């Protein structure tokens with residue numbers, strides 16, 4: 506089987522996400538990398554994400570009644586951008602009539618799954634059919650042959666996203682040219698669930714406010730499941746600021762259960778620099794006390810943690826405290842937030858040997874990234 510990546514979402518104005526959540530879990534069990542986009546997403550958002558993520562397929566559920574217009578518009582936007590190859594499948598239970606499903610299949614939607622298909626095939630059977638549709642290899646685009654991009658992106662994401670795919674799927678090429686350009690590369694790492702993606706989203710938001718002309722690439726890594734080979738690439742769902750012409754975002758699976766970064770990380774960074782981005786953020790998969798892999802790839806290592814790290818002695822074991830240039834104690838409003846900031850500042854001062862510096866001058870910030878205008882995030 507090829508490395509299959511599928512974007513899953515519900516349609517615009519549709520909160521019925523139970524069905525797509527079931528389907529994406531079964532897809533992941535079949536070894537597929539899922540970029541889950543949640544619910545209530547516009548056709549343009551879905552198409553932009555599908556192009557940046559370079560997926561083979563998109564699975565959409567639509568229960569809101571506008572399925573003919575919605576699926577048709579997604580197909581049109583993809584075709585206009587040169588992405589006729591992306592498979593679209595969907596479902597919407599009894600809200601989509603068999604004759605409407607047939608009409609959609611005529612305009613290039615590969616399959617609309619009706620309740621009758623569920624009865625005939627079962628969920629696993631339907632998912633096997635989706636995997637069969639999407640099991641094809643992505644090859645490099647003929648040079649400069651794509652149609653003009655019909656939506657605004659300062660840097661055309663299409664060649665870059667395909668180059669990243671080829672890097673991840675092929676043998677790792679050491680030959681990606683090292684750039685001489687020196688741009689800030691932020692490495693965001695930290696424990697799973699600490700809120701790295703939300704912190705990342707805020708950094709992008711503030712970056713765009715402070716540098717309206719500058720571009721930024723965000724590469725988010727999530728773990729590949731050892732048991733199935735599938736992955737839930739769920740960071741995109743947390744990112745609101747990326748819906749912007751100056752931002753490119755790509756989710757990557759580790760493709761190994763031993764790493765917190767993707768197999769092709771350094772080459773992906775070089776590709777983003779060569780594409781002309783002014784800055785890059787790499788977000789790793791969740792890490793434990795030991796993992797500081799990211800520091801070899803970035804110029805500004807950042808660590809995101811929560812106040813629940815246990816006794817202060819636990820801090821002495823965390824490798825990233827020795828290397829981080831900035832630390833966010835996120836979800837700072839939880840019990841023990843202030844104590845956590847003090848303890849981490851002390852540990853930071855010890856491990857960086859900054860004995861003569863004022864404890865409050867350590868770059869440790871209590872943040873609540875999910876809050877609008879959070880003073881901790883702004884200070885950071």
Ligand code: B12
Nearest residue numbers: 519520521522523564568569570596597598618619620623
């Ligand atoms: C569960 C449900 C809800 C839950 C949603 C929970 C959630 N988080 O998803 C709640 C209670 C919140 C809800 C709310 C509403 N709902 Co509602 N809801 C349903 C219900 C009962 C089931 C939908 C469902 O998830 N089915 C489970 C899936 C797995 O099965 P299925 O739909 O039969 O799909 C089959 C195939 O199509 C296929 N399939 C489906 N999708 C996909 C995708 C892929 C990739 C594949 C391979 C296969 C596949 O798999 C199934 C196998 O047989 C339907 C009625 C019904 N009985 O279908 C109404 C229904 C969809 N809801 C309806 C409405 C009106 C609403 C509300 C607007 C009500 C209101 N006034 O507030 C709100 C809107 C909420 C919102 N924000 O969008 C209407 C829509 C009418 C329309 N479009 O004309 C329906 C049809 C009920 C009705 N008869 O009036 N709803």
